[in-house]
Amino acid sequence: MPRKTARIATRSSSGLLLLGALLFLPGTGWTADAPTAQECLACHADRDLKRGAPAPGRSESLFVDDALRKASVHGRLECVACHKTATAPHDERLLPVRCAECHAKARIALTQGVHGSPRAQARAPAPTCAACHGSHAVRPAAALGIETCATCHRRQVELYTESIHARSRRRGDSQAATCRSCHGEAHALLAKSDARAPTYHLSLPRTCAQCHADPELAKRYNIPVGNVYQLYMDSIHGRALTRSGLLVAANCSDCHGAHEIKPRTEAASRVFRANVPKTCGTCHAGILAAYAESVHGTQVARGNVGAPVCTDCHSAHQIRRVEAAPWQLEAIRECGTCHEESLKTYRDTFHGKVTALGYARIAKCSDCHGAHTILAPSDPRSSVSPGRLVATCRQCHPQATAAFAEFHPHADYRNKARFPKLYYTYLFMTGLLVAVLSSFGLHALLWLPRSLIARLRRGRAGGEGGSEP
Amino acid sequence: MSPPERYFFRFNLYHRILHGMVIVSFLGLAVTGLPLKYAQTGWGQWLSHLLGGPFTTGYLHRFFAIVTFLYFGLHLGYVARLILAGQRGIFWGPDSMVPQPRDFVQLAQHVRYFLGLGPRPRFDRWAYWEKFVYWAVFWGVAVIGASGLLLWFPTFFARSLPGWIFNVAIIIHSDEALLAVGFIFTIHFFNVHLRPEKFPMDPVIFTGRLDEEEFRREHPVEYERVRAEGRLEALRTDPPPLWLRNFSRVAGFSALAVGIALIWLIVATALG
Incomplete structure (x- = not known):
């Protein structure tokens, strides 16, 4: 329906345009008392020409810079094309210019968008035609830049100016996003609270994807993950957003910011390594509180860049449900990237072997150590502290006793100093294995040629009464 | 080849059933245990998933462990019965499984024979390598069985043992x-x-019998001893029937194939 109205409006607007041209276009000489630009400028070329008080204590300049006017897109229009009621000279204030008489389409678009809403138009400054396009030095949409938006949206534009998008544009990349790349064309622009807006919470990923789903773009800018959009859409956040329509599910801007987007290599970026916990914590506040207390959280806070942040275990764009076995098993390997020795000894035990076989229904790192709450065993609050160890074992082994908890789940039989019993057991068992197999192996090797000869002789002798040496 | 041979029993049915249990449980334990190791x-x-994952494989492993404990118990009971029946020579003598001085002498003679420095030793009922494998299984079942029980019931044993x-x-x-x-x-x-x-294989453990020529060649001392004691006719039997020979082949080659496949995988893994 709106499209149909627009078409009708377009048709009627071209009719109006024709009428306007017949009535007011210069040189037709049809209206004898219509002043020429020359006549208007007789007064309005005066830089000091002012009008009384539009607001208390202020005056409004009535100067018209004809050079700018001539250079503008409206340069060929006479003054009366817009100021229809003007006479030369005139005392009374002219009626407001009605751009819509020619630009009906823009007018209709404006009424549909947030800029044309009564609330916006009631603001000062209001997003009127002249406020963005100028009055006499009229600029077309293509000539308008971020500074136009900054008239009202100063804070957002300031943030944008520092963003990776703005910096790319400054470096000469005309494809980097500017205001309208994300918000759409200014006349019909919709507030992000509007479900039809490209910046609406549920629609934003698709908007970002206009550029960021393009692997070519990722290649051009050395963005390490080329398929972020696909990965995000399959992630728990993306599914919550697209399938469940959850407004609380994180979209691109929740993590990366909107206007201020910066690469993750910059300390000011919301996705800079050290800032990741805080960024995730804006939604996952309870997890952040536990994590901040943990060994990992305190190390990160102290500036240890090796300590894990949320994304190290959960990834950034591929965040999955933690209940799923593939993720749980992957998390074990992730712990092992730093805790190499612990992973190695874990793999020596039944726990570690079952998870290596692809089954998660057995003790994994987090089942004993906790996930976000990991604390050093020396900390009495730790789930693996001596005081709490039995209770931790009892999660799976309800009959566990203090003696049971003496089992060392990370014992290393190669370590003679720490585990002498295991070291000597291993040494004895290996010695036995080598001794038995090598002595009987040699025995078999020596026997082989003899046995072969015996078989051949027996074959020749014809079985019965085999000749044995 | 030659006219119908005379056959003699080497293993009775009880021996054969018990060794059958050893084969089945040993292969079962190996197939269900190695995927975890x-x-x-x-x-x-691959093997673990084929067997239904580590938990199902664990149940199967325990099933074969029960078979192992069962044959171990049956064998001890068999020995106990022989003792109670007054049979002599169980712990010493030519029929005993206990290593005797002669076994060490025969080991040395056998090595000399391998090197071409002497004749082949004449073996009695049990050659020294047969006794070794018997005691290897005896020791293995005790050690692997005991440690396996500990790991099967950890909370029970932790009541009396340190972790x-x-x-x-x-x-x-x-x-x-x-x-x-x-x-093995x-x-x-x-x-x-x-x-x-x-x-390619000796079917005696399935058929229980060997022909006279093989008896005299492999166990000459036993053959002569039994004949001197006049017990040879008591051991006399028919040649193994066709179904038994076929069964021996199928069972024997299957067991050999499984064992060789497993050892191949172990060696290939060890070599990298």
């Missing part, structure tokens, strides 16, 4: 099992089945 390898994971015993049990169970598998699937297979005189 080699959980980091592709074949370990580090389970760390020790893991090492012993795993390494002793590797030794058992390595020994190479040394035992070679000594009994694959050495050229027996190749």
Whole structure:
């Protein structure tokens, strides 16, 4: 329906345009008392020409810079094309210019968008035609830049100016996003609270994807993950957003910011390594509180860049449900990237072997150590502290006793100093294995040629009464 | 070849059923245990998944463990029955499994024979390598069985034992099992089945009987002793029927194939 109205409006607007041209276009000489630009400028070329008080204590300049006017897109229009009621000279204030008489389409678009809403138009400054396009030095949409938006949206534009998008544009990349790349064309622009807006919470990923789903773009800018959009859409956040329509599910801007987007290599970026916990914590506040207390959280806070942040275990764009076995098993390997020795000894035990076989229904790192709450065993609050160890074992082994908890789940039989019993057991068992197999192996090797000869002789002798040496 | 031969019993039905249980449970334990020991390898994971994952495989492993405990108990009961029946020579003598001085002498003679420095020793009922494998299984079942029980019921044993015993049990169970598998699937297979005189297999453990020529060749001292004592006719039997020979082939070659496949995987993994 709106499209149909627009078409009708377009048709009627071209009719109006024709009428306007017949009535007011210069040189037709049809209206004898219509002043020429020359006549208007007789007064309005005066830089000091002012009008009384539009607001208390202020005056409004009535100067018209004809050079700018001539250079503008409206340069060929006479003054009366817009100021229809003007006479030369005139005392009374002219009626407001009605751009819509020619630009009906823009007018209709404006009424549909947030800029044309009564609330916006009631603001000062209001997003009127002249406020963005100028009055006499009229600029077309293509000539308008971020500074136009900054008239009202100063804070957002300031943030944008520092963003990776703005910096790319400054470096000469005309494809980097500017205001309208994300918000759409200014006349019909919709507030992000509007479900039809490209910046609406549920629609934003698709908007970002206009550029960021393009692997070519990722290649051009050395963005390490080329398929972020696909990965995000399959992630728990993306599914919550697209399938469940959850407004609380994180979209691109929740993590990366909107206007201020910066690469993750910059300390000011919301996705800079050290800032990741805080960024995730804006939604996952309870997890952040536990994590901040943990060994990992305190190390990160102290500036240890090796300590894990949320994304190290959960990834950034591929965040999955933690209940799923593939993720749980992957998390074990992730712990092992730093805790190499612990992973190695874990793999020596039944726990570690079952998870290596692809089954998660057995003790994994987090089942004993906790996930976000990991604390050093020396900390009495730790789930693996001596005081709490039995209770931790009892999660799976309800009959566990203090003696049971003496089992060392990370014992290393190669370590003679720490585990002498295991070291000597291993040494004895290996010695036995080598001794038995090598002595009987040699025995078999020596026997082989003899046995072969015996078989051949027996074959020749014809079985019965085999000749044995 | 030659006219119908005379056959004699070497193993009675009880022996054969028990060795059948040993074969089935040993292969079962190896097939269900090795995937866990080699959980980091592709074949370990494949085999584990084939058997229904580590938990199902664990149940199967315990089932074969029960079969093992059963044959171990049946064998001890058999020996006990012989003792109670007043049979002599169980702990000493030519029919005994207990190592005797003669076994060490025959080992030395056999090595001399290998090197071409002397005649082949004349064996009685049990050659020294047969006694060794008997005691290897006896020791293996006791050690692997005990450590396996510890790991099967950890909370029960932790009532009376310290927890580090389970760390020790893991090492012993795993390494002793590797030794058992390595020994049976190479040394035992070679000594009994694959050495050229027996190749491709010796069916005596399935048929229970050997022909006179083989009896005299492999166990000459026993043959002469039994004949001198006049017991030869008591051991006399028919040739193995066709169904038994076929069964021997199917069962024997299947067991050999499984064992050789497993040892191949273990060696390939060890070599990298």
